[in-house]
Amino acid sequence: MTSGTTNEDFYKIGVSENAETRFAYGKTSVLESKLELRKKVELLAKKQSYISDFPYTVELLKYVKFKYPGEAFIYERKLLDCVSIVRYRPQIYFSGVSECFKCVEAATFDVIEEIKKQMDNAAADAKKIEPDILKYDLAAKRVRTADPIQRHIEILSEIEKIWPR
Structure with a gap:
């Protein structure tokens, strides 16, 4: 993420x-925006209903898909723990805002590649x-647990109770 107004650059x-x-x-x-019709159609096709007023420019570097959100949250927490010192x-x-990190210039590439x-x-x-x-369903x-990580763990536990290996 980068900002032209605050000169920030972070991940x-x-x-x-x-x-x-x-x-x-x-x-x-x-x-209701003053965008060209083509741009409006493009944004609506991406299911975007509003014009972003997000203060940072976002570049997506990597994404992976998980079948269950709880699993994604578990691995997200592990990654955040790994970058906690930066x-x-x-x-x-x-x-x-609490899921951001910044590396010194020389180490950035290695850290990003490792992530x-x-x-x-x-x-x-x-x-x-x-x-x-x-x-799973x-x-x-x-x-009944709402927290996504705890809920996922409890669902996996229920699966083991119902269908033991």
Whole structure:
């Protein structure tokens, strides 16, 4: 993420259903904006309803998909723990401000490459052990916990109770 007004340059790790529209929110609707028709159609096709007034320019460097959100949150927490010594607090507040980090110039490339590798490994590991969607959904009906990580753990525990290996 970069900002032309505050001269900031930093990285963010996060979980999102749609990374491309994660920061695409604002007060002006796409339909009511003064954008060209082609640009309006393009944004609406991406399911973006508002013109972003997000204070930073976002470049998506890497994403991986997880079948279950709880698994994504577990691995996100692990990655954030790994970069805790280079944690960075952006000057302008936004939702997700606590998931940012900044490296010294010389180390940045190595750190980013290692994070990308860890993301690939995490997604591959999760895929190896992920339960069947039907079992997951049935077990989820028995769990009332709201926290996504704890909920995922409890669902996996329920699956083991119902269908032991």
